[in-house]
Amino acid sequence: MTTDTKEGAGKAATAFEPVIVGFFCNWCTASAADLAGTSRMQYPPNLRPVRVMCTGSVDTSFVLRALLEGADGVLVSGCHPGDCHYVSGNYRARRRLSVVAKTLESLGLEPERFRFEWISASEGAKFAEVVTEFTEKVKQLGPSPLKEL
């Protein structure tokens, strides 16, 4: 995974395939991923999805762990406001994960490698779109220096 980082910048830009770790809520985004798949929508294969019961169960250290141990980007996605299966898990996740985002931003640790989205079970198209767009963005950012820490 990290061998790319040792290559020349120009070469890495063309050959670099980022690793994106996704934490997806069981009740919405994980289903949206299935829907995108069964609807044969195309999105980059860089994604490593992890199904969680709720974004509210995603600890700040999950995001950090992924970034520090090899992911070039982390995508967390859950139910739209008001739709949480556990009433307020997504709101709590938003508070908790914005602390991590702000921490990374404050210390110049590439906060753009972290993204939080709302994608409902019916939004297969949005899922494919977000994954495509985020993967492209991380590709442009290049290999993450965070995994060297």
Added chain:
Amino acid sequence: MEQHHRTIKVHAGESPSKAAVAHLKGLLKAGTLEAVLLQKATADGRSYAHVLVTKPEELEGADPFAPVMPASCATALSRLTKLEAPKGRVGVVMRPCEIAAAIELTKLLQVRLDNVVVIGTDCHGTMSVQDHIRLVEGGKDPRKALEGDVKLHREACRTCDWPEPQHRDMLLGVFGAAGGHVMVVAEDERLLAGLPEAPREAVAARDAMVKRVAEERAKARAEVFHEVDTKLQGTVAFGAHFGTCIVCHNCMDQCPVCYCNECFFESQTFRYEAEKMLRWARTKGGLDMPTDKAIFHLGRMGHMVATCVACGMCTQACPVDINVGRVFKYVAAQVQPMFDYKAGRSLKDPLPQATYLEDELEPR
């Protein structure tokens, strides 16, 4: 209720500490307080330690204005009150940052303030334990050295957010008094024990000094923040700053608001098979041992920075001299405003991670 301003005169050859202790002795004797929790000089005179005192004579050598802060009194207060509130009234002498931590711990259900009389002190700042020991062993007076040299102050003190103690039941004030008196402010007449009224000029002098101290510290804070903002950015700088970390977790142990009995970072999650570590060693080009330095510090920020009171106990506790507090304080100053929160400001503001608003932050 009205706050009464009184003074204790400091007699020639006496110190404000001694005068304040005499007042506390009186409160113990009169039964106004059942016990006092405060700092007392250690037997060898090299430092200070917190002690819970019930007998007036045991207050000998105690110092509400100790120039050194080896541990936060909020930690001691949590130990004292977590399981049950004391039956009698206990006076707890705390600096402003220690009160701030006690406020956070109260909201985290780690401190009970029932029957606790918070005795807040004006804090000139403290030096590191190491500096204190060095000065004592060199035959110097640490307190005098502290007054004359702002560089001797711990960075957390130089850049302190808390110019005066909030949420106190009683103030022991030394600001603006030039060692001539100790101002005692309280609502409860019993705590004032018939002390004479403070002259209006003394009150004004204290207010002026609080303002001046706040300004000086805000300036120093801005300078330190600028330093982080410009120099401590990116993975290389972060790696260098924490490079000497031995992952001993002392910073977490001594952090007053880091309260979990079983810390996630000390759990089995962070124990791995040799093969796993060898794989990391291969992909990372060498694996720092012990592992998980970066995730410990960044993860701890994720867990507690919203309640960080910037007391700098993390830096004080670090055996390899990493300025942990500088980073935590800076990040806390960015994170807390997101929730319109200031750790230690109020018992009423809910903990950021215990609540939410429907319409806030990103994504909406």
